[in-house]
Amino acid sequence: MKKITTLSVLLCLLAGCSKLTVDNSVVTNFDLNRFLGDWYEIARYDHKFERRMEHTKASYVLRDDGKVTVLNTGVKNGKPKEAKGVAKLTDTPARLRVSFFGPFYSDYRVMLLDDDYQYALIGGGSDDYLWILSRTPQISAEVKSKILAEAKRRGYNPSKLIWVQQGDK
Numbered sequence: 001m002k003k004i005t006t007l008s009v010l011l012c013l014l015a016g017c018s019k020l021t022v023d024n025s026v027v028t029n030f031d032l033n034r035f036l037g038d039w040y041e042i043a044r045y046d047h048k049f050e051r052r053m054e055h056t057k058a059s060y061v062l063r064d065d066g067k068v069t070v071l072n073t074g075v076k077n078g079k080p081k082e083a084k085g086v087a088k089l090t091d092t093p094a095r096l097r098v099s100f101f102g103p104f105y106s107d108y109r110v111m112l113l114d115d116d117y118q119y120a121l122i123g124g125g126s127d128d129y130l131w132i133l134s135r136t137p138q139i140s141a142e143v144k145s146k147i148l149a150e151a152k153r154r155g156y157n158p159s160k161l162i163w164v165q166q167g168d169k
Helices: 002-014 141-153
Strands: 037-045 052-062 070-078 079-090 093-101 104-113 120-122 130-134 162-164
Touching: 070 093, 104 141, 120 141, 130 141
Parallel strands: none
Antiparallel strands: 037 052, 037 130, 037 162, 052 070, 070 079, 079 093, 093 104, 104 120, 120 130
8 A cells, every 4th residue: 555655646746746726727819820939038937947047038930740949048147048949739729838858848838918919928737837928028017017917816926926137138
């Protein structure tokens, strides 16, 4: 019995079983072709793979096989950094699976998207990930307020967001 319990806990940890404390449901109207292109990272929750990154930007390009090339660029400690990955579509259009590390994929959930595809609120499969993206390096106070209200309504803690320096770099 002890082996079964240990194995169950291990499988749960590997599969990402945890109690979700946020509403990370996705938008119902999503057009991948309109989403493609460049997005500036306005704010994010802190995580080790982007720690101390500034001037961050994500570019999404459709591949011939229907998957999406993801190129994240930024500056860390004054040096340019880049990470290339791939996203694949799921049965739910605004929920993609993204990988930067071989066969390991994570949820990428488009939770808020304005009608003109100019800003977005992105979450993951857990409450540990949150991003605010924009087609421009800055957002207006009105847009910021709207996005933060939506994040809070969904159970995210906006005070945990790191506001990314953008600019000419």
